[in-house]
Amino acid sequence: MNTSDINELVELxxxxxxxFCHKLAKNINDTDDLYQETFLKAMELRYKFNKSINPxxxxxSIAVGLWKNKCRKNNRRQIIAPTxxxxxxxxxxxxLHIASPEDVVISNEINTKVQMAVETLSDKxxxxxxxxxxxxxxxxxxxSALKIPQGTVKSRLHKARETLKDILSLEVS
Amino acid sequence: xxxTEHIDxxxxxxxxxxxxxxxxxxxxxxNKVNNHTLKVTYKxxxxxxxxxxxxxxxxxxxxxxxxxxxxxxEVAEHFDDVPLAIAFEGEDAIKINKxxxxxxxxxxxxxxxxxxxxxxxxSSVHDIYPDRTxxxxxxxxxxxxxxxxxxxxxxxxxxxxxxLIKGQKPWLVNIxxxxxxxxxxxxxGVMYRLIECDGIEMFADRGLYLCINSGTFYDIDAFIYDExxxxxxxxxxxxxxxxxxxxxxxxxxxxxxxxxxxxKELLEPEDDTAGVDHEEPIIDIEKEFENGAVIPESIxxxxxxxxxxxxxxxxxxxVGLSIEHxxxxxxxxxxxxTAVFGSxxxxxxxxxxxxxxxxxxxxxxxxx
Numbered sequence: 001m002n003t004s005d006i007n008e009l010v011e012l013x014x015x016x017x018x019x020f021c022h023k024l025a026k027n028i029n030d031t032d033d034l035y036q037e038t039f040l041k042a043m044e045l046r047y048k049f050n051k052s053i054n055p056x057x058x059x060x061s062i063a064v065g066l067w068k069n070k071c072r073k074n075n076r077r078q079i080i081a082p083t084x085x086x087x088x089x090x091x092x093x094x095x096l097h098i099a100s101p102e103d104v105v106i107s108n109e110i111n112t113k114v115q116m117a118v119e120t121l122s123d124k125x126x127x128x129x130x131x132x133x134x135x136x137x138x139x140x141x142x143x144s145a146l147k148i149p150q151g152t153v154k155s156r157l158h159k160a161r162e163t164l165k166d167i168l169s170l171e172v173s
Numbered sequence: 174x175x176x177t178e179h180i181d182x183x184x185x186x187x188x189x190x191x192x193x194x195x196x197x198x199x200x201x202x203x204n205k206v207n208n209h210t211l212k213v214t215y216k217x218x219x220x221x222x223x224x225x226x227x228x229x230x231x232x233x234x235x236x237x238x239x240x241x242x243x244x245x246x247e248v249a250e251h252f253d254d255v256p257l258a259i260a261f262e263g264e265d266a267i268k269i270n271k272x273x274x275x276x277x278x279x280x281x282x283x284x285x286x287x288x289x290x291x292x293x294x295x296s297s298v299h300d301i302y303p304d305r306t307x308x309x310x311x312x313x314x315x316x317x318x319x320x321x322x323x324x325x326x327x328x329x330x331x332x333x334x335x336x337l338i339k340g341q342k343p344w345l346v347n348i349x350x351x352x353x354x355x356x357x358x359x360x361x362g363v364m365y366r367l368i369e370c371d372g373i374e375m376f377a378d379r380g381l382y383l384c385i386n387s388g389t390f391y392d393i394d395a396f397i398y399d400e401x402x403x404x405x406x407x408x409x410x411x412x413x414x415x416x417x418x419x420x421x422x423x424x425x426x427x428x429x430x431x432x433x434x435x436x437k438e439l440l441e442p443e444d445d446t447a448g449v450d451h452e453e454p455i456i457d458i459e460k461e462f463e464n465g466a467v468i469p470e471s472i473x474x475x476x477x478x479x480x481x482x483x484x485x486x487x488x489x490x491x492v493g494l495s496i497e498h499x500x501x502x503x504x505x506x507x508x509x510x511t512a513v514f515g516s517x518x519x520x521x522x523x524x525x526x527x528x529x530x531x532x533x534x535x536x537x538x539x540x541x
Contacts, residue, residue: 006206010199019190032198039202048255114187133188147263149289161180168180 013056020060020135024067038063057145060135064127117167125160128153245284245309248365252356260291276414279313280385287374302352304372310334312364319362333388334366336373339380340403347391350439356489378427381420387413464541471537485523485535490514492523505529
């Protein structure tokens with residue numbers, strides 16, 4: 001891996017990795033740190049890197065490792081639930097055809113509820129969810145990044161959705 | 174809309190992120206990568222030295238012994254097996270770091286990992302049995318002396334290390350019958366052995382062991398197998414190395430049906446001759462040899478153990494040879510084929526030759 005590879009990685013996967021880091025870190029300062037550390041660690045681990053095989057998964061798996069280490073280090077037992085900041089950043093226009101202020105408020109409330117429900121899940125289920133929905137990785141790439149079988153990824157996503165359904169009790173429907 | 178689709182849509186909306194890194198942040202990363210100088214390494218080393226000093230004061234001797242050993246991932250990396258090194262770093266890997274001394278040696282079971290496609294070195298066994306288990310064991314001299322390297326005269330590799338299954342006769346079900354093998358190396362006077370065999374996670378709820386005994390094969394005298402309970406324990410009267418480690422695999426990964434089928438196939442193999450198109454591909458070594466090339470750096474004298482067994486080692490693989498079978502009396506200067514090792518992609522033929530002074534030299538030939 002050389003400078004041009006890093007440039008390419010930043011350009012192609014920077015946004016997805018940053019979004020994923022943001023889901024884990026919650027605030028911009030910690031997100032910046034985690035994102036930066038991820039790329040620097042990737043440089044250290046360049047002998048393991050193969051740009052033709054799941055580069056996004058390679059970066060995301062590094063981010064997961066760094067985040068877990070950071071959590072252990074800081075003895076954070078619980079991550080603070082996301083704030084309205086999520087909703088401000090997100091663009092939901094593709095899914096929301098009605099643009100009235102009331103609907104935007106309702107939609108933001110729903111999103112916040114879902115995000116908070118996701119936060120109650122353990123990392124085992126939460127991280128594959130972020131990889132799938134935020135980093136937009138395929139099942140195969142998630143399996144490769146987490147070094148678990150694809151069936152396990154599917155099962156974790158399924159269980160996570162089922163748990164979320166219970167938590168939300170479909171009150172948002 | 175179905176519930177599943179509904180929750181999927183909600184998650185897509187709620188977890189979608191439109192936030193991205195600033196250009197300044199990206200530029201900062203690129204600059205840091207470009208300016209990755211020795212200064213950073215030096216700083217880290219200073220800090221590392223300090224940490225070592227503090228840890229040394231507070232660690233017990235045992236913990237220190239484990240700490241200074243290579244990790245399973247480092248051992249896998251030493252064998253250039255990066256996929257396996259990554260697997261040993263993964264969440265499915267189990268770090269064990271348990272030590273037992275026996276017969277003048279100190280053995281530490283460092284870690285174990287199981288799964289499909291974890292190995293960077295492929296062979297036909299991996300196609301037939303893709304689910305494999307890998308474990309790393311370190312071996313030190315109890316008196317603190319260094320274990321000689323394989324090239325040295327006193328090199329030693331006389332341990333049988335194998336997973337065993339509670340309730341299964343250990344002389345029938347062990348690494349040899351479970352399509353196993355090993356790689357080993359000596360680093361800083363410590364021997365590391367990386368063993369592999371068919372996946373054993375399916376037996377996780379039955380009780381699993383890792384045994385070590387002196388010699389090259391399972392020694393029936395080294396352990397006691399209780400037919401009733403299925404337990405396997407070291408024989409206290411055995412003169413030699415006999416160790417049993419418990420393997421703490423996740424019992425949730427047990428699979429009774431798969432395990433029973435595996436054992437049935439292992440212990441009651443069907444008659445393959447009944448099949449029609451079941452022939453193994455024939456490897457024409459002679460033809461491959463014609464196009465092969467001697468690897469110059471592989472030419473070296475073989476070493477001998479105290480029993481007169483000769484050993485030739487190249488590229489991490491070691492061949493034990495009984496020399497008298499290869500040379501007729503007075504026969505010198507003739508290269509004799511001994512063994513072929515390597516993967517399906519790259520086969521290495523080992524040849525030996527005796528000169529007029531009785532010196533036995535080995536060489537490796539890359540077959541094509």
